[in-house]
């Protein structure tokens with residue numbers, strides 16, 4: 234099957250999943266249900282696209298198929314930043330007004346963190362992905378623990394008020410940030426388009442990219458900044474989903490078996506949207522909310538992650 | 550011309566390249582020789598800005614190589630590393646097409662396609678052009694990488710052990726191709742090479758490294774002599790003249 238055919242197939246699947254999610258069993262109060270379902274579907278579509286794109290780019294930069302932004306603690310960092318902001322700036326009566334501001338502040342801090350990551354890890358000679366993975370897992374755990382700690386310290390009343398809005402999940406998507414998040418994603422994507430032509434070259438490795446005239450440090454720094462924005466928006470909308478990126482990026486590579494990002498990225502996006510929406514449909518209509526999609530994805534993804542580690546080990 | 554001035558690189562407090570100065574002449578083949586670990590690859594990587602140097606300068610036609618615009622430099626100087634491990638799935642033709650990236654930024658024109666065809670032909674790869682790189686033998690892969698560098702069509706071509714994995718026939722073919730590129734197209738070629746007889750038969754200029762230092766530098770005639778080679782490799786050589794070439798005998 235040709236690349237374009239595969240792409241059309243995946244696109245159809247994701248459109249189908251949107252239709253299924255929005256219209257299934259909508260009932261007679263559809264004028265009430267429809268806008269809510271549409272909002273939720275839109276949040277999930279944006280999240281899926283953001284996670285897929287950021288993971289494919291990240292794996293291209295690091296030339297590996299195991300590491301993802303979540304696995305090195307990017308989304309735990311976002312949760313930590315949100316918690317810290319509520320902790321230090323307080324929630325209180327201005328919560329709703331502040332929410333968007335908190336969000337923007339966290340996104341800004343995420344980008345700063347991405348640049349620090351670049352300075353301390355990517356610029357070092359002879360970076361090793363297992364070292365990165367180790368550092369990332371330690372940092373991720375560290376970030377989550379501090380978040381938990383701060384959340385315990387926050388005044389319980391205040392915490393309840395902000396929790397809903399700031400710490401989203403799939404069953405409780407953060408529709409308040411839909412517009413702002415969408416605008417940020419759009420900006421990040423427009424900026425990405427300027428650097429998209431370098432992605433294919435970067436997948437050949439650092440030395441080849443330098444040989445072919447890519448300003449390696451400059452491009453990688455910017456791409457990491459873009460990834461930070463994507464991860465922040467996705468996490469803000471539906472909360473962290475550790476293994477989703479790993480699954481969809483690898484499925485896209487398996488399906489397309491190419492280095493070309495004009496197929497890999499859209500492919501990963503469609504796979505991501507499809508699996509999130511059908512997954513969420515199952516959670517809502519079959520499991521009737523007795524589990525969450527994050528649990529399912531992390532279960533499948535975790536097994537897949539172990540499989541990848543073992544496979545990679547064999548290759549040595 | 551490339552002027553390498555007093556270049557050094559230190560790894561874990563060991564100077565693996567130690568104050569090396571070399572002049573690489575335009576329109577010639579210059580070979581770097583020396584034992585394993587002498588610092589040849591490290592030197593070549595610094596000359597081609599793949600790794601930063603700790604001290605010294607590398608001037609390409611008078612200007613420091615790291616202050617060039619990346620894209621402009623990629624149109625003038627290309628480099629192939631000693632070992633290449635591209636992990637993505639890519640065909641030979643696609644790989645060779647990347648050689649045109651500095652010019653096209655990804656959009657190939659007809660003249661680019663012609664150059665890609667020529668490079669593939671030069672390396673005798675027509676039969677493999679649609680095969681995936683990871684389905685090729687070591688030597689076929691090596692030829693694909695060299696074809697990519699040729700498609701890059703730069704004045705300066707730096708190759709680290711280009712004869713890696715190649716049989717005698719293809720080694721000779723590639724050395725002849727390099728010679729032709731120098732003689733007919735005016736390219737400047739720098740190679741790291743272990744086969745001393747290929748170095749002797751095809752290079753104009755030889756630079757010998759030992760323990761990170763440049764111990765000898767000179768024309769092929771000066772360098773291929775019992776005394777110099779003994780000093781460089783710490784073993785006995787017997788240089789004979791056969792059919793007008795200096796051939797080193799050292800096998801027994």
Ligand SMILES: Nc1ncnc2c1ncn2[C@@H]1O[C@H](COP(=O)(O)OP(=O)(O)OP(=O)(O)O)[C@@H](O)[C@H]1O
Nearest residue numbers: 359560565583584585586587588589590591592631
């Ligand atoms: N990234 C690195 N980190 C630490 N040491 C290094 C690194 N790269 C090279 N070295 C050391 O520097 C020395 C020179 O290495 P280099 O690769 O330049 O040798 P070479 O002359 O190309 O050898 P060969 O003929 O085996 O390719 C070696 O002793 C090597 O162990």
Ligand SMILES: [Mg+2]
Nearest residue numbers: 589590591631
């Ligand atoms: Mg070497």
